[in-house]
Amino acid sequence: MTPLLIVGAGGFARETAQLVHAVNDVSPTWELLGHLDDDPAKHGTAVDGVPVLAGVDEAAAWDDAMIVVCTGSPRDYASRARIVARLGLPPERYATLVHPGAHVSRTSSIGRGSVVMAQTVLTAAVSVGAHVTVMPHVTLTHDDVVGDFATLAAGVRLAGGVLVEPGAYLGSGALVRETRTIGSYALVGMGSVVTHDVPSEEVWAGVPARFIRPATVIHGAQT
Incomplete structure (x- = not known):
């Protein structure tokens, strides 16, 4: 082993x-x-x-x-990116972990360092980047792209063709309409319904989701 x-x-x-x-x-x-x-x-x-x-x-x-x-948590969801940068290890040192209870289609891919929990579904041509967290009961549908270091909390649902840019955090139960973009290091609140693109480093929440405030993101070498 x-x-x-x-x-x-x-x-x-x-x-x-x-x-x-x-x-x-x-x-x-x-x-x-x-x-x-x-x-x-x-x-x-x-x-x-x-x-x-x-x-x-x-x-x-x-x-x-x-x-x-x-x-990583909603309070500091950039921590994985900082730690990976701090360690400076080559990509091949990172394990990709997929729960046996997850369904990953043969046309989907998952990057190094990512974790995919139980009862998640990647339906068709889904691309999940490196160091991504996919919590239980997440559904990613056709042609979704999830960037490196993103976090999808439990129960997130993405319609087809959604782009989640690097480092974004989607809270539990968030729903995203087809072809929308969640910007890098944006934070979408739990239970939100996203019908418009979310700009980078902003907090959006509600039904439908709307701008709440700028996101507080700790970049750099802090741990």
């Missing part, structure tokens, strides 16, 4: 560990070594039975292990 490290030890990281167990139940694939997290209080502990080994920068010490970065 291939050694695997999960960066982060919060909710998303814990869910990803359970995805890894589900994959291994079907076909032993991953040797889950543990979590890496920058909170020193977590070092030497375990979350859901999986050890927290060290800080994030120690990833380079396990040069035979694959990595998946599992951080």
Whole structure:
């Protein structure tokens, strides 16, 4: 089995560990070594039975292990991009994890470092970039394109031909009309219905979704 490290030890990281167990139940694939997290209080502990080994920068010490970065929330949804830049690892070091309960069509693709949770559907010619989070019960329909580092929270539904630009965050249950664009690092609130393009680095919410305020996005080397 291939050694695997999960960066982060919060909710998303814990869910990803359970995805890894589900994959291994079907076909032993991953040797889950543990979590890496920058909170020193977590070092030497375990979350859901999986050890927290060290800080994030120690990833380079396990040069035979694959990595998946599992951080991010509506409060800081640019964290994955910052951590990947900080680690500076080649793309081939990143694992792509797809739950066995997800349906990915033969004409769809998923990039390195991305995580696709259970009961998601990629119907036809869907392109998911690198380091993307696709939470449970997401539906991506024909010709959708999801850029690197985007986050699709549970229950998001995209109609055909939607473009989600890099780093955007779509909250739980958001619906997006066909051929619309969600701009880079935009934030769409949970339960919103998007009928117009959403510009980059703006917060939109409501039914129909409308501009709320500029987004607060932490770019750069901060962790």
